[in-house]
Amino acid sequence: MSDKKHLAIWRSGDWAIGRRRFLGLGSLGALASTVAAACRKATPPAKAVQSWLGAPVSRYGARAKYETAAREFRQSRRNEASSSRTPLQSSHGVITPSSLHFERHHGGVPDIDPATHRLLIHGLVDRPVILTMDEIRRLPSVSRIYFLECSGNTGSEWGGPNEPDVQRAFGLTSCSEWTGVPLRSILDDLGLQSAGRWIVAEGADACRMTRSLPIEKAMDDVLLAYGQNGEALRPEQGYPLRLFVPGWEGNINVKWLRVLKVVAEPAMSREETSKYTDLMPDGRARQFSFTMDAKSVITHPSGGHKLASPGVCEITGLAWSGRGAIARVEVSTDNGATWHTATLDTPVLKLAHTRFHYTWWWDGQPAVIRSRCIDETGYVQPTREELVAVRGFFSNYHYNGIQSWKVQPDGTVTNA
Ligand SMILES: Nc1nc2c(c(=O)[nH]1)N[C@H]1C(S)=C(S)[C@@H](COP(=O)(O)O)O[C@H]1N2
Ligand SMILES: [Mo]
Numbered sequence: 001m002s003d004k005k006h007l008a009i010w011r012s013g014d015w016a017i018g019r020r021r022f023l024g025l026g027s028l029g030a031l032a033s034t035v036a037a038a039c040r041k042a043t044p045p046a047k048a049v050q051s052w053l054g055a056p057v058s059r060y061g062a063r064a065k066y067e068t069a070a071r072e073f074r075q076s077r078r079n080e081a082s083s084s085r086t087p088l089q090s091s092h093g094v095i096t097p098s099s100l101h102f103e104r105h106h107g108g109v110p111d112i113d114p115a116t117h118r119l120l121i122h123g124l125v126d127r128p129v130i131l132t133m134d135e136i137r138r139l140p141s142v143s144r145i146y147f148l149e150c151s152g153n154t155g156s157e158w159g160g161p162n163e164p165d166v167q168r169a170f171g172l173t174s175c176s177e178w179t180g181v182p183l184r185s186i187l188d189d190l191g192l193q194s195a196g197r198w199i200v201a202e203g204a205d206a207c208r209m210t211r212s213l214p215i216e217k218a219m220d221d222v223l224l225a226y227g228q229n230g231e232a233l234r235p236e237q238g239y240p241l242r243l244f245v246p247g248w249e250g251n252i253n254v255k256w257l258r259v260l261k262v263v264a265e266p267a268m269s270r271e272e273t274s275k276y277t278d279l280m281p282d283g284r285a286r287q288f289s290f291t292m293d294a295k296s297v298i299t300h301p302s303g304g305h306k307l308a309s310p311g312v313c314e315i316t317g318l319a320w321s322g323r324g325a326i327a328r329v330e331v332s333t334d335n336g337a338t339w340h341t342a343t344l345d346t347p348v349l350k351l352a353h354t355r356f357h358y359t360w361w362w363d364g365q366p367a368v369i370r371s372r373c374i375d376e377t378g379y380v381q382p383t384r385e386e387l388v389a390v391r392g393f394f395s396n397y398h399y400n401g402i403q404s405w406k407v408q409p410d411g412t413v414t415n416a
Contacts, residue, residue, distance in 0.1 A: 085171025
């Protein structure tokens with residue numbers, strides 16, 4: 001295709017011509033030609049060629065004042081029992097900045113001095129201990145990138161399209177690099193007794209968050225985490241210490257951790273009986289439904305976005321699974337009739353957000369776009385109908401149905 005034609009579709013007002021000319025062209029070819037046209041157009045006007053005498057260095061950084069992405073929350077009657085959501089629609093890559101990590105507090109954010117904080121580990125161990133933060137930070141540590149998702153995330157979509165945008169519908173998931181001590185190494189040292197089958201974790205906040213963790217998981221990949229994205233945990237994420245349970249529902253990742261008790265039977269606390277259980281259609285409930293099932297969502301374009309004009313559109317989003325790595329993400333731009341394999345940013349990490357991309361040539365017609373993911377165990381993200389057929393409508397937690405967005409001819413995007 002000649003340069004003249006590239007420029008022709010780039011000029012505003014020429015979209016109708018461009019659309020006819022590009023119809024049937026592979027989307028990557030279209031992307032390359034659009035980029036080339038943009039480059040040729042980019043002769044800077046004289047007044048833009050200038051430089052600034054800048055501000056001095058600073059002790060602790062802040063983002064550019066032009067950037068406004070923020071957590072979203074509804075003011076509730078009791079602000080101590082609230083949550084805020086990550087702006088996934090404007091996120092890049094897979095790491096959530098700590099300042100935008102979603103929050104879920106049942107008793108507010110306590111202000112805990114690390115110098116006085118203690119972790120008691122007792123119960124069915126030969127040598128119970130009380131550890132200070134300095135003692136914990138002396139132990140060999142690891143750093144790992146993991147997602148953290150509240151099992152209530154996307155619960156709003158059980159009955160069909162509900163929330164207007166990806167932040168409100170999906171924003172209770174975030175992904176950080178977490179640093180801490182493998183719980184296994186400490187339990188090995190303390191002499192775990194064979195009768196110890198569960199560990200009851202308790203937080204130091206007003207709600208005394210209490211959850212029971214099976215010993216097999218505790219001895220696998222659980223961390224006593226004190227670091228997040230290269231610095232100490234944020235207060236909102238459990239400073240100075242939290243339990244980190246990779247791939248499992250957010251609630252068991254007890255923040256402000258102060259007690260671990262090794263026991264024979266689960267505690268049957270509020271958070272694992274009346275809450276965080278899943279009522280099934282036959283009236284029985286799933287309990288200890290820890291694993292976060294595979295889920296994916298297109299974050300751009302998504303609800304609330306407006307496409308400027310027909311032409312090249314980068315579809316991008318996130319996929320993750322509590323069972324391991326994402327093996328494949330597929331994207332449909334024709335209401336599920338055909339599916340295309342998306343490109344995954346590498347490395348693809350187990351139990352972490354995985355960024356996917358698919359380059360789409362939007363022809364200006366109404367379109368429904370969606371993504372579905374398959375994890376390394378072969379688990380396929382279900383449609384809403386498939387999920388509802390098994391789990392019914394009584395559940396609040398663990399909704400992971402395929403999400404669709406509708407692109408209207410004027411470029412507006414809505415939840416479909
Ligand atoms: N001590 C304590 N731990 C807690 C909670 C809490 O309120 N108190 N909330 C839980 C819930 S429901 C979730 S989803 C995650 C949220 O972690 P975050 O606020 O770091 O995103 O923490 C869990 N751990
Ligand atoms: Mo949660």
